Amino acid sequence: MKVTRIAYSHRLNVGKYQALAEQAQRLGAVRGEVWQRYGSIAGSGLTDRQVRDRWLAEGIHHRFGVLANAWKETVRDAMADIAATRESAKVPVRRAILRHISDQKEQKRLFSLLKADRWADDPYLSRLMRSHWRRGHNRTHNQIVVRADQHHTQADEGGRLWLAVPGLVRRQMVRIPLNTTVAPTGTLRLILRGGRVEIHYQIDAASMKTSQRPCGTATLGVDKGYTEVLTDSDGNHHGDGLGHLLSAESDRIRERNRRRAKLRSIANTAARRGDQAKAERIAVNNLGTIKRDRQAARHQARVRTEIFTAVHRVVDKAAVVVAEDLTRTFTGRKQLGRNTNRRLAAWTKGVTAQALKNVSERRGSALVHVNAAYTSQVCHRCGCFGRRAGDRLHCTLCGVVWQADVNAAINVLRRHGDPDITLHTPHRAVRQIVQARADRHRSRLPLPDSSPARRAESESSALPISEQ
Structure with a gap:
């Protein structure tokens, strides 16, 4: 597993910042071109390598005015963003399938088509995907993606670390002073904000103390x-x-x-x-x-x-x-x-x-x-709907006032392994199930003239907030 770390430039020269900003602006045009051409169903199934080969064959890359490695990495990054938006659109589509399709074989078929990006072959899936996946537009004009073998770091006599990245001219590097002594590694993402450069890079999570x-x-x-x-x-x-x-x-x-x-x-x-x-x-x-x-x-x-x-x-x-x-x-x-x-x-x-x-x-x-539907509104002891007031839940049946967040956490724990309420059960069905369970519990309550021993036994399952 990888985690992201951020280093910052320290007192960067204005001329260097403007040179990087110009490069980022041109690469923003590359991103815009990728989103315009392949940000919808036309780009489904295409890889960034196929896009690069098309652009090289058609000569599109000449009009951007940046080095080859820069625009190729930008194309790869933009195609990954498009794939991420497409995958995120599949989440509500899967929920809709579980909600509206009861046949397990049909569910499995639709999930297979969705996973293989062949959803356009099925009219139902195509309609769902078109409603949840909308064409995106590029608004990023301040980022530069630098490949791992295209940058290097060097410390000066004072111990300050300098990061050298490619500029707009071949073999002319832009050296950025950093505010850290830890050298960024791997593929870098340079984000330019307010006269300062943020260097985003990833490290192996296993190397972290936590x-x-x-x-x-x-x-x-x-x-x-x-x-x-x-x-x-x-x-x-x-x-x-x-x-x-x-x-x-x-x-x-x-x-x-x-x-x-x-x-x-x-x-x-x-x-x-x-x-x-x-x-x-x-x-x-x-x-x-x-x-x-x-x-x-x-x-x-x-x-x-x-x-x-x-x-x-x-x-x-x-x-x-x-x-x-x-x-x-x-x-x-x-x-x-x-x-x-x-x-x-x-x-x-x-x-x-x-x-x-x-x-x-x-x-x-x-x-x-x-599924956490109604967990903050239901008493965890009797299962009946209570009255929420701020951070307190008043159960009119038990006569107990619970701390609302603790009560909700207990209900969330009890949903683990619940055979009737699954993660994708609609909230209306959850309410019916909860209400039915509360009615059954209410019918088994002890009579008002029950012995004190029985009342103490029935109340020993939980403590009110005043005794927690």
Whole structure:
């Protein structure tokens, strides 16, 4: 397994940055050409080598004005992006097949056609793929992909590391000073942002210290929260600082946007009065994006650290982690404000899903996805629907108030191996199953005049939140 590491340029010369930016702009045209020609059904089944051979035969590559290795690597990268979007479109298609096709033989046939990229041969599959896979467009004009044998590093007398990459002219390398003493290896991706170059490269995960930590022995269910990253079925919270990070950043962005809006209004007023110099000064000195983007990058790095640390703590306890599939998208019923959306930070759900997958694979634990429909609304003791209020779940039947995230984590754990509720069971069917189980449980409840011993026995299966 590979993990990505990022190195940064340090005090890069403006001329070098402009030369790299020009090369990235030209390679962006290469990406645009690939997406335009092969970003739809016309590119299905084609490999990047076939595309390169076509371009060489037709002479298309001459108009880009970059070295051969540069545009060939860009073609390979763009074709990989197209293949990734096609594979991601197959995920909802598979769910639709499981949802609407009950015959297992027909399911197997459709899955085989989908896996072999022969979905165009079947009208039903073709219709599904066309509805979920839309033609993409290139918006990347700031990246350069450098092959492993096309770059080298060298340390100067002061110990600073310099990375040499090809420029626009053959045999003329562009040397980039780095802020690290670890030499990037393998294929590099150079991303140019705000006068600085980010060097993305991959390393073997087995060489990392965290990958050598053993996992635990328990089987845990986990539920994703807001004030914390994860809550497990044992009642422990992991990553308690996430809520503070998200709230503080949301408040900072709201205040910053308020000030920027005021300055933008002043600049627009000055421009209408004909004072273009003042409007330009405000735009250059107060409405730039370099500082804003770097602050956002630092915030995201802190959030990723908090999430990965929390997932490592879960895996320290568990050999099997049971969780909902956080990669699935759900349409909200209520329209929320911008500040609320920033606090909920939907992108953290994707980071948590990535952390669960990567850490589990690296450390040897098993990640099991289950259907989490209604797990946060059902009492884990009696199975009846409760009333959610903030981080509390009120069960009217049991008369107990549960901590909502702990209750959901226990329900998630119980979905592991549930014969009736599978990962792709529609939520309406899940509700019917849960309601039927609750009705059966309610019919077997002890009578009101039952002995205290029986009542104590029935209540010993779980403790309320006040006693946890």
